Amino acid sequence: MTVQSSSVATEEWPSGHFIDGAWRKPRSGSLMETYDPGKAEPHAQFAAGTSDDVADAVASARRAEETVWGKSLPAERGRILMRAAELIRQNVERLARAEVLDSGKTLEEARGDVRGSARTFEYYAGAADKQEGKAYPLGPDYTSYSIAEPVGVTAHIVPWNYPLSTACRSIAPALAAGCTAIVKPAEQTPLTALLLAEILVRAGLPHGVCNVVTGTGISAGAPLVSHPDVRHVTFTGSTVTGINVMKAAAQNIASVTLELGGKSPNIVLADADIDLAVGNVIGAIFENAGQICSAGSRLVIERSIHAEFIERLVARVRQLKIGHGLTEGVNFGAINSKEHLNKIASYVEGAKARGVEVVTGGNETVDPVTGKGWFFEPTIFDAVNWSDPIVQEEIFGPVLAVQVVDSIEEAVAAANCTNYALVAGLFTKDLSKAHRIARDVDAGQVFVNEYFAGGVETPFGGNRQSGIGREKGLIALASYCRTKSVTIRI
Known part of the structure; x- marks a missing residue:
């Protein structure tokens, strides 16, 4: 490289x-x-x-x-x-x-x-x-x-x-x-x-x-x-x-x-196309190293597919290549400043201290070619309590909090459990469910079966604290x- x-x-x-x-x-x-x-x-x-x-x-x-x-x-x-x-x-x-x-x-x-x-x-x-x-x-x-x-x-x-x-x-x-x-x-x-x-x-x-x-x-x-x-x-x-x-x-x-701000949920129902959802969950939180107001920083997933989904997700995340943005083949860039890197690290270390399970990542790192730069590993916390700060607060970095639910109603409640309401993602093959959840989730924009769907033609903005x-x-x-x-x- x-x-x-x-x-x-x-x-x-x-x-x-x-x-x-x-x-x-x-x-x-x-x-x-x-x-x-x-x-x-x-x-x-x-x-x-x-x-x-x-x-x-x-x-x-x-x-x-x-x-x-x-x-x-x-x-x-x-x-x-x-x-x-x-x-x-x-x-x-x-x-x-x-x-x-x-x-x-x-x-x-x-x-x-x-x-x-x-x-x-x-x-x-x-x-x-x-x-x-x-x-x-x-x-x-x-x-x-x-x-x-x-x-x-x-x-x-x-x-x-x-x-x-x-x-x-x-x-x-x-x-x-x-x-x-x-x-x-x-x-x-x-x-x-x-x-x-x-x-x-x-x-x-x-x-x-x-x-x-x-x-x-x-x-x-x-x-x-x-x-x-x-x-x-x-x-x-x-x-x-x-x-x-x-x-x-x-x-x-x-x-x-x-x-x-945003703390946007990405809801994956049991009937979703798993491969499609995994790819979109990765893009939703790890594009631009998670430094996106509308990042899908919370994965709300039904329990029946939770274990398989996390296994596939972690395997794919570990294939991301960290490095300087001008390096050939890199698909995961730097954190914008040392100050912001410290903020992300503080949230992650706090979650670790509380015993929240890290299934991948969780550490500061550097460009493997130069040994320089402000980087943080793509990080996933699994089965996080809804009241935990990494669910409730905007980290604005490559940190995904997983919330496990047992029904569509609980998925909506999980999606709406923060003070933010910018966007929401949803993956399901059932359009009836899609319309009901889109109606009930509090968000300025809802993406169904493609996170970040839409373009300049689509109105964008948030409700509540967003x-x-x-x-x-x-x-x-x-x-x-x-x-x-x-x-x-x-």
């Missing part, structure tokens, strides 16, 4: 903010380091933003919204977004490589993220000129209708686990609706948001319509979400931080879309529009 170099000397990455259509040095003059998780070493530097940089970005976005973008023809917005989709496809390798070096995921996973990002822009390009109002029947003496108007300046707080695809799924509908955007990527993964902003300008997006300010959540993120000129905030991240974002936005009566609002699909455009009604006596 060979590992491609990730040294700073061989990479050319942006180190400034992207404001008003150009690269801009941070007002403070300070830079931060971004780390390659597969080596646990810094690989690039980027701007450490402050409230001054945020103010510049918001002013640029507001000018662009008032003078250019808010007055643009919807069809022209669509053409620009379509060109952006094509440019993203032309830059798959560079964007994917940046994503690997920043996030730690595998190159194949990153390529899939980039292709999905292009599809997102393509989808909303087609929606830009489809926003229609309604007419209201007030009788022959009145004409009454509504208009969907862009809300104005929008803020997009992007997480580190899917930096490019999460940014695109909110930026694209915002731009399609006629809004301008300021993006604050996670400080662990700043590069692809910066590269995307440059691509958008190359596609014809007017200067100032999409700005990117990098830096920490405290120094750059907090000033952005609390800025009085920001009319909508889209945030993806932890529930605790999401609550604070909602409070900050409320001070300015700004609307929010919050996609927060968030508010929906992204993807045509429904996402509603977050970036306000309705104006006009009534005329004739």
